[in-house]
Amino acid sequence: MSFLSDRVQAVKPSPTLAIDQKAKELIAAGVDVVNLATGEPDFPTPQHVCEGAIKAIHEGKHKYTAVDGIPELKKAIIAKFKADNGLDYQADQIIVSPGGKMVVFSALMASVNPGDEVVIPAPYWVSYPDMVKLAGGTPVFIPCHDTKTFKISSDQLRESLNARTKWLILNSPNNPCGVVYTREELMSFGEVLRDFPHVHILTDDIYEYLVYGDTQFHTIAEVCPDLYERTLIVNGASKAYAMTGWRLGYGAGPVPLLKAMKTIQSQSTSNPCSITQYAALAAMTSPRTFMDDWRRQYVERRTAFVARVNQIPGLSCEMPDGAFYIFIRCEGLLGKTTASGKTLVDDMDVASFMLDECGVAVTPGSVFGMSPYVRVTYATSMENILKACDKLEAGIQTIK
Numbered sequence: 068m069s070f071l072s073d074r075v076q077a078v079k080p081s082p083t084l085a086i087d088q089k090a091k092e093l094i095a096a097g098v099d100v101v102n103l104a105t106g107e108p109d110f111p112t113p114q115h116v117c118e119g120a121i122k123a124i125h126e127g128k129h130k131y132t133a134v135d136g137i138p139e140l141k142k143a144i145i146a147k148f149k150a151d152n153g154l155d156y157q158a159d160q161i162i163v164s165p166g167g168k169m170v171v172f173s174a175l176m177a178s179v180n181p182g183d184e185v186v187i188p189a190p191y192w193v194s195y196p197d198m199v200k201l202a203g204g205t206p207v208f209i210p211c212h213d214t215k216t217f218k219i220s221s222d223q224l225r226e227s228l229n230a231r232t233k234w235l236i237l238n239s240p241n242n243p244c245g246v247v248y249t250r251e252e253l254m255s256f257g258e259v260l261r262d263f264p265h266v267h268i269l270t271d272d273i274y275e276y277l278v279y280g281d282t283q284f285h286t287i288a289e290v291c292p293d294l295y296e297r298t299l300i301v302n303g304a305s306k307a308y309a310m311t312g313w314r315l316g317y318g319a320g321p322v323p324l325l326k327a328m329k330t331i332q333s334q335s336t337s338n339p340c341s342i343t344q345y346a347a348l349a350a351m352t353s354p355r356t357f358m359d360d361w362r363r364q365y366v367e368r369r370t371a372f373v374a375r376v377n378q379i380p381g382l383s384c385e386m387p388d389g390a391f392y393i394f395i396r397c398e399g400l401l402g403k404t405t406a407s408g409k410t411l412v413d414d415m416d417v418a419s420f421m422l423d424e425c426g427v428a429v430t431p432g433s434v435f436g437m438s439p440y441v442r443v444t445y446a447t448s449m450e451n452i453l454k455a456c457d458k459l460e461a462g463i464q465t466i467k
Contacts, residue, residue, distance in 0.1 A: 074200065074201055074203070075201075077200045077201075078197035078200050078201055079197065081193060081194060082193055082430065082431075082434040083104060083105065083106065083193055083430050083434070086104040086418070086422075086428055086429075086430055087102065087104050087105040087428070089422070089428070090102040090104055090422065090428035093422075098426065099426050100422070100426045100427070100428055101426065101427050101428070101447075101451050101454055101455040101458065102428045102447075103427060103428055103429055103443040103444050103447065103451075103455055104428040104429055104430050104442075104443075104444070105444065106242060106306075106390075106391070106392065106444055106446065107305070107306075107309075107311040107446060108306065108309040108311070108361070108391070108446050109446050109447050109448065110309045110361055111309060112308065112309050112310050112313070112346075113308060113309070113350070113357055115349055115350075115353050116308055116310065116346050116347075116349050116350045116353075117346070118349065119345050119346045119348060119349025119350070120342050120343070120345060120346035120349075122345070122349075123341070123342050123345035123346070124342055128341050128342060128345055129341060129342075130341065131337065131338055131341070132338045132339075132341050132344060133338060134329055134332055134333045134337060134338050135161070135162045135163055135325075135328075135329045135332065135338075136161065136162065136163025136317070136338070136339065136344060137163075137341075137344050137345075137348070138158065139348055140163055140344050140345075140347055140348045140351070141158050141161045141163065142158070143347075143348055143351040143352050144156075144161050144163070144317050144319070144351065145157070145158070145161060146351075147351055148300075148319060151275070152286055152288075152289045152300075153289055154286075154288055154289060154295070154300075154319070156319050159322050159325065159326070160319055160320060160321070160322055160325055161317060161318070161319050161325070162317065162318045162319075162325050162328050162329060162332070163315070163316075163317045163338075163339050163344060163347075164315075164316045164317065164318065164332060164336070164339055165314040165315070165316070165336050165339045165340065165343075166303065166305070166314040166315065166316045167271070167273050167301050167302065167303035167305065167316030167317075168194060168316065169316060169332070169336060170299075170301045170303075170316045170317065170318040170328070171194070171195070171198060171269065171271065171301055172198050172201075173328040173331040173332055173335070174269060174299055174301075174318065174320075174324065174328055175198050175199055175201075175202040175204065175234070176201070176202050176331050177324060177327035177328050177330070177331050178202075178233060178234070178267070178324060178327070179199065179202040179203055179204035179233055179234070180203060180204070180233075181203045181204070182204075182205070182231060183203075183204045183205070183231060183232075183233040183234075184204065184205050184206075184207045184229070184231045184232045184233060185199045185204050185205070185206055185207065185232075185233060185234045185235075185236060186207045186208075186209060186224070186227045186228065186232055186234065186235045186236065186266075187199075187206050187207065187208055187209070187236050187436075188208075188209045188211065188218075188219045188236075188237070188238075189208045189209060189210045189211065189435070189436035189437055190211070190217060190241070190243050190244055190394065190432065190435040190436050190437040190440075191208070191236070191238065191435060191436050192238055192242045192243075192271070192435070193434050193435060195236055196208075196436075204233065205231075207227055207232075208436055209223050209224065209227050210436070210437070211437075214396070215385055216246060216385075217241065217244040217246045217385075217394065217437075218246055218248065218252065221252075221255040221256055221258065221259050224256055224259050224260075225259045225262075228259070228260075228263045228266055230265075232263065232265070232266050233265075233266070233267065234266065234267050234268070234269050235256075235260070235266055235267070235268050235269070236268075236269045236270075236271065237256075237268060237269070237270045237271065237287060238270075238271040238273075239270075239272070239284075239389075240274035240275075240277060240278060240284070240387075240388065240389025240390040241274075241389075241390065242273075242274065242390055242392060242435075243392050243394050243430070243432070243435045243440075243442040244385075244387060244392065244394035244442075245387025245388060245389050245390045245391075245392050245393070245394070246387065246388060246389070247278055247282050247283075247284065247388040247389045248285070249283075249285070250283070250285045250290050253285055253286075253287045253290045253291065254290050254291060256287065256291075257287065257290065257291030257293075257294055260291075260294060260297075261293070261294075264297075266297070267297045267298070267299065267324075268287055268288075268294060268297055268298045268299070269298075269299045269301065270286055270287050270288070270298060270299070270300055270301065271301045272284075272286050272300055272301065272302045273301065273302055273303055273305065273306050273307075273316075274306055274389055274390040274391075275302060275307070276306075276307045276355070276358055276362075277306060277307075277362065277365065277389050277390050277391060278388060278389040279362060279365065279366050279369070279388060279389065280366070280388070282388040282389060284389070286300060288300060296321050297321070298320060299318055299319070299320035299321075299324060300318060300319045300320065301316065301317075301318050302316070302317055302318070302319075303315055303316035303317060304316070304346075304347045304350055304351075306390075306391075307350075307355075307358070308347075308350045310343075310346070310347070310350070313340070313343045313346060313347070314339065314340065314343060315339060315340075315343050315344065315346075315347045365391055365445065365446070367449065368445040368447075368449055368452055369386070369387065369391075369393070369445050370386075371449065371452060371453070372393055372443070372445050372452050372456070373385075373386050373393060375452075375453070375456040376393065376395055376456065378460075379456065379459060379460050379463060380399065380463060381397065381398075381399030381400040381403075381463055382395050382396065382397055382399065382400070382459070382463075383395070383396045383399070384396060391444055391445050391446040392442050392443065392444050392445070393442070393443050393444075393445060394432065394435075394437075394440050394441075394442055395429075395440060395441050395442070395443060396439065396440055397414055397417045397432075397439050397440060397441055398439045400417050400420075400463065400466065401413065401417070401439055403466045403467060404466060404467055405420050405424055405465070405466050406424065406465040406466065407423075407424060411466070413431075413433065413438060413439060414431040414432050414433050414438050414439040414440055414441055415431045415433060417431065417439065417441060418430065418431040418441055420462070420466075421441065421459060421462070424462050424465075425458045425459050425461070425462030425463075426458050426462075427443075427455045427458050427459055427462075429441040429442065429443050430442040430443075443455070
């Protein structure tokens with residue numbers, strides 16, 4: 068009999084973190100690798116946010132806080148939802164957690180029973196399916212048919228819902244492909260969901276502020292107010308404020324669910340780091356003017372990256388509307404043989420080739436539920452982007 072539980076053996080470690088770790092180990096060993104696998108801003112945490120943390124340290128904010136967050140931060144989160152999304156929440160509808168991932172995890176652990184289904188459009192963030200499995204549920208995937216938009220249709224959504232469905236997970240802007248659902252598309256989902264009143268919606272809005280050009284962000288509780296009581300909004304400080312390592316996420320939703328999530332958190336992580344909470348308070352109560360420059364740089368990098376990728380034989384990609392990823396189709400490389408004699412059978416092979424023989428760390432699309440693709444990030448310098456493209460182009464010229 069195995070000592071380990073069945074549930075932990077049913078899941079796997081985060082592949083994106085594993086690839087990032089391997090890339091960092093190669094770099095530490097002196098190998099020339101451009102790491103495009105990790106999804107985090109390359110900008111430093113804004114100075115005023117750091118100063119908020121330093122002030123909290125000097126003021127002795129070192130003790131336990133309320134499990135679900137300090138009142139001041141919850142008040143700032145409530146103000147954010149009102150100002151940005153036109154949504155009204157009370158303090159008992161808000162939870163602050165050590166990262167947005169913990170918000171998703173505690174929501175699923177608090178609500179999913181064996182036999183419950185959680186519907187997940189593909190491509191999807193790698194952790195959703197395994198968290199569903201850890202909670203005892205069954206992930207049900209909706210593959211997008213249109214590989215130019217990477218979006219599902221309302222008809223596909225309807226076909227995927229049934230009496231066993233507990234949750235629909237939405238992620239817009241999307242990781243890994245950067246698509247953003249429009250107001251009209253979210254409203255069409257609402258039309259379907261009204262026919263399934265037992266289904267709740269978990270909307271992961273972590274990339275809310277990272278949309279470009281004329282693209283506008285909308286969240287489903289905003290465009291379908293009657294779904295407000297069935298919606299959990301997940302967000303956080305990591306992507307918006309370059310605070311990935313600080314670990315600060317938050318959620319807003321119905322009181323019974325939030326109360327149960329608080330119980331889960333109280334028996335697992337307890338409160339988020341006190342100093343991080345005060346840093347996030349400084350972030351959320353100050354102007355976000357610095358984001359204008361960040362978005363400008365992201366747009367420049369995105370445009371240059373997409374143009375260059377589409378010039379490399381065997382690779383192609385679409386222009387993403389949000390987040391900071393490009394989802395690259397690599398079908399043109401399959402069946403070919405590398406200089407080391409390895410045949411590229413799938414995108415896992417392609418990702419290995421790109422790391423081992425080109426010196427570029429990417430994430431295979433199969434871990435996001437769609438093949439044959441690789442995901443790269445443009446949350447890195449223009450120098451790294453151009454260098455990575457040079458290395459990929461040179462490496463691909465050696466395969467036959």
